[in-house]
Amino acid sequence: MKIEKCVKVFSCCAVGCLLAPAWVVAGQLEVTSETSLAFYERDSKTDKDLALVPLREYLGVDYITDVEGLSFHGYGWGRFNLGENDYFQDENEGAFLYGYLEYRHAASNVSMLLGRQQLFSGVANESLDGFSLRTPLGTIFDLSLYGGSPVAITEDGRSGDSIVGGRIANFRPGLYELGLSYKLIRNDSTDDDEKLGVDVSLNLPYSIGFNGFSSVNMLTDSWAEHSYEMQVQAGSFQIRPMLQLFQYDDYFSSNEKSANPFRFLADSGEELTIIGVEVDWFGAESYELNLKAKNIAYDLRDDSSNYISGMVIKHLEDLCQVGIELGVMAGDTSDNEYLLGRAFVYWDRLPESIPVEFISSDLVFVGYGEDIYGQSNSTFISLGTGKTFLDKALALKFSLDYSRDPYFDNDFRSKLVAEYTFGKE
Amino acid sequence: MFGKMKYVVGLLIVTLLFLYACAAKQNAGYIFPSIHPEELEPGRPICSDCHDGNDRIVYARFNHTATFTENHRQLAYQYEQACNMCHQQRFCNGCHGVWMEEKPSDKDTTSTYRRTPHRGDYLARHRIDGRVDPTSCFRCHGNPKTAQNCAPCHG
Numbered sequence: 001m002k003i004e005k006c007v008k009v010f011s012c013c014a015v016g017c018l019l020a021p022a023w024v025v026a027g028q029l030e031v032t033s034e035t036s037l038a039f040y041e042r043d044s045k046t047d048k049d050l051a052l053v054p055l056r057e058y059l060g061v062d063y064i065t066d067v068e069g070l071s072f073h074g075y076g077w078g079r080f081n082l083g084e085n086d087y088f089q090d091e092n093e094g095a096f097l098y099g100y101l102e103y104r105h106a107a108s109n110v111s112m113l114l115g116r117q118q119l120f121s122g123v124a125n126e127s128l129d130g131f132s133l134r135t136p137l138g139t140i141f142d143l144s145l146y147g148g149s150p151v152a153i154t155e156d157g158r159s160g161d162s163i164v165g166g167r168i169a170n171f172r173p174g175l176y177e178l179g180l181s182y183k184l185i186r187n188d189s190t191d192d193d194e195k196l197g198v199d200v201s202l203n204l205p206y207s208i209g210f211n212g213f214s215s216v217n218m219l220t221d222s223w224a225e226h227s228y229e230m231q232v233q234a235g236s237f238q239i240r241p242m243l244q245l246f247q248y249d250d251y252f253s254s255n256e257k258s259a260n261p262f263r264f265l266a267d268s269g270e271e272l273t274i275i276g277v278e279v280d281w282f283g284a285e286s287y288e289l290n291l292k293a294k295n296i297a298y299d300l301r302d303d304s305s306n307y308i309s310g311m312v313i314k315h316l317e318d319l320c321q322v323g324i325e326l327g328v329m330a331g332d333t334s335d336n337e338y339l340l341g342r343a344f345v346y347w348d349r350l351p352e353s354i355p356v357e358f359i360s361s362d363l364v365f366v367g368y369g370e371d372i373y374g375q376s377n378s379t380f381i382s383l384g385t386g387k388t389f390l391d392k393a394l395a396l397k398f399s400l401d402y403s404r405d406p407y408f409d410n411d412f413r414s415k416l417v418a419e420y421t422f423g424k425e
Numbered sequence: 426m427f428g429k430m431k432y433v434v435g436l437l438i439v440t441l442l443f444l445y446a447c448a449a450k451q452n453a454g455y456i457f458p459s460i461h462p463e464e465l466e467p468g469r470p471i472c473s474d475c476h477d478g479n480d481r482i483v484y485a486r487f488n489h490t491a492t493f494t495e496n497h498r499q500l501a502y503q504y505e506q507a508c509n510m511c512h513q514q515r516f517c518n519g520c521h522g523v524w525m526e527e528k529p530s531d532k533d534t535t536s537t538y539r540r541t542p543h544r545g546d547y548l549a550r551h552r553i554d555g556r557v558d559p560t561s562c563f564r565c566h567g568n569p570k571t572a573q574n575c576a577p578c579h580g
Contacts, residue, residue: 032515056527060515075515079526095524098514109456118514118521120501125564127523134506136456151523152568169503173481179503180437189577199503204481211486214497224559227499231486237429238485246560254568261555261579262563272560281489290491295559305557313491319468321538323491329553336553342545346538348467362537364545372549384535399534405546415534 025090028422032060037082040413044087047282053082069106098127112137119146122167122181123197123215127151130163142169160189167197177201179213192255194218207233217250224250236283244274271299276307288313292327303332309340319348337369360384360399367408378405386417395419431578457506467510469538470495494540498564523570 006076008350018076036056041049060261061074078094081087092338113132119125123146130148143197149158165183177202185193199213212228254256254266281291288310295303301365309327316322341364348358362382368375379402385398396418403411469489478486480505490496501508501517508517520529520542530544543551555562564571572579 003538015539038428054492058515060513062513073514075518077526091526092524095522095526097518097522097524104459118517118523120505120508121515122502125502125521152569152570153527171481177503179504182549194491199499201483201503202442209483209486211503213502229499231483233485234448244560251560252473252563259563259569259575261566261572261575262559265559272558278492278496280492292492307557311491323538329557331553331557336557340550344537346536359533360535360537361545366550368553369548375549378546378549382534382537382544384537397535401534403546406549410559415531416537423579 027066028064028423030421032058032062032415033073033420033422034058034329035420036417038413038415038416042087044085045084050085051083052085052087054088055080055082067103071102071104072100073102077299090163108136111336116151121146121165122179122183122199122213123195124165124167124181124183125201126183126185128163137168138171140170142171143167150185150187156188160186162186169389175203184218187255190330191219193253194222220250222250223247236281238280238282240278240280242274244272244273248272250408269300271298273299286315288315305329305331305336318350319346321346331369334369341365355387356383356385357387366405372406375406378403380405393421449542458510461510491540494542521565523568524573526573 033056036058037198038052038054038056040052040285042052044050048049056077056079058077059073059075063072064300065071076094076096077349079088079091080093093324098116098118100113100117102111102113104111106331109135114130116127116129118127118134119132126145128146128148128150130146132144132146134142134144143166147162147164149161150163163183163185165181167179167181169177169179171177172200179197179198181197182196183193183195183249184191193214194217196218197213197215199211201209201211203209210228211231212226214226216222217224226243226245227239232239232241234375239241246266248265248270252262252266255264258266274294274296276292278293279291281287281289286304290309292307292309292342294307295304297305304318307327307329309325311323313321313323313324321344323344325340325342325409327342329336329338329340331337342362344360344362346358346360350359360382361384364380365377366376381398381402383401384397384399386395388395397416399415399417401411401413401415403413405411456488469491470487471489472484472487486500497508513515518525519532525532528543528547529541530547533541549564568574
């Protein structure tokens with residue numbers, strides 16, 4: 001049965017690719033296919049060491065019509081477990097992530113999207129079925145508007161579900177941008193999420209930048225979040241102090257439909273303050289250095305945690321990078337402590353005498369302040385490689401991962417990926 | 426506190442539209458190209474190598490430094506069009522899609538330089554990070570659909 005479904009879908013893909021050249025005559029079509037075959041073992045509630053062989057297809061379509069500025073974009077994925085078990089029976093077998101018509105008037109910079117789309121705009125990070133519009137208003141204003149049905153709230157049907165919102169921004173190139181945004185999500189005709197946001201970017205003298213945003217939960221009538229950051233360029237250093245404040249009662253939602261891990265936080269009355277600084281150094285052309293320090297403090301719990309990390313990346317010839325990272329989370333309680341060490345090598349453009357084009361490797365070691373399921377530490381190793389064919393239209397990649405951590409004694413996972421782009425110019 | 430906020434917002438919008446009306450006779454302002462005009466070199470782009478600070482956006486903030494993956498949130502909220510010059514929605518969906526079965530580091534296992542989130546032991550480590558700062562989890566897992574990843578253990 002699974003094989004039959006597999007054959008059906010891939011037959012459709014093949015037919016699509018065969019028909020595509022005819023389509024191209026009327027416009028420009030690009031089809032991207034990412035097919036992956038993974039192999040690993042997992043325990044289910046009733047069985048141990050089930051062999052999982054999920055075959056996944058991520059399919060993207062971009063079609064630029066002959067009508068100037070009009071195009072279609074779509075993307076989704078599907079999965080078939082080729083293993084002889086029902087491990088994935090309670091999971092979705094795929095998802096339609098977006099599919100929209102876009103009209104863009106190049107001269108005026110007006111763009112309109114109609115269909116399922118992912119949207120980032122002010123207080124919105126949403127997927128919706130509907131429309132969105134972006135347009136400049138004169139030379140110093142920008143407006144975006146959107147409306148439709150939210151994709152994330154569909155458990156009990158979509159009747160009475162809606163999302164509307166927008167952002168208006170005032171800007172002066174090289175000086176500042178000030179944005180005001182709003183969104184309202186209704187679930188079953190009841191207000192589920194209503195946020196108002198203000199965002200700002202300032203380009204100050206002496207190469208100092210300031211940016212951030214605040215959001216108000218309109219349902220609780222109080223601030224939910226303030227997040228602000230400065231960028232100070234001092235020679236080859238870029239220093240970025242930051243401050244974040246969260247009020248849990250207003251940031252999280254205690255609605256019945258709210259996601260479970262966070263629902264109880266919304267009634268906790270807790271306030272979280274994060275003060276930190278990040279420093280990037282580009283002093284030597286081939287080196288990249290990053291240092292980060294954060295203090296994360298709670299008002300009600302009256303304790304705090306500190307995270308400090310450092311990372312050095314050496315850039316070699318042929319796009320080869322070698323990096324080392326060390327991080328320490330130190331909390332007031334030992335169960336909030338860990339030490340993280342990571343090393344990675346990514347080498348693109350390997351010599352032609354080597355039959356693959358790149359190698360990718362990762363080693364992550366984490367020691368925990370307090371044992372988790374009797375384990376005091378974990379190790380993760382990843383090795384990957386790949387090669388392109390057909391003038392880079394086809395890429396084959398292979399990876400092998402190993403984990404030993406509180407959840408897996410000795411876990412091996414392998415994955416083969418074929419990425420194919422039809423119509424790429 | 427914010428009961429009257431809706432009216433304030435309405436007033437602000439009307440004011441801004443009035444300002445627009447004053448400026449409408451001028452041409453459109455800064456136009457983001459639909460795609461980056463020049464093909465970029467392979468590797469993480471450092472935008473400020475070519476762009477100065479007098480454009481609408483401060484390109485130095487878009488430099489894809491080693492920690493850009495975890496620091497790009499506000500840039501996307503303010504300048505999604507700038508992201509769209511190089512990235513199509515499916516690139517963002519790799520991490521931000523409403524229903525992605527694979528965690529980002531499992532979907533893309535061979536781009537270690539990207540420092541994709543949840544690499545390695547993260548199933549174990551999220552117990553600590555989640556206690557320390559649950560707001561960072563909420564941004565992606567905060568709605569019923571994306572929280573399905575959390576449901577097997579958290580209900």
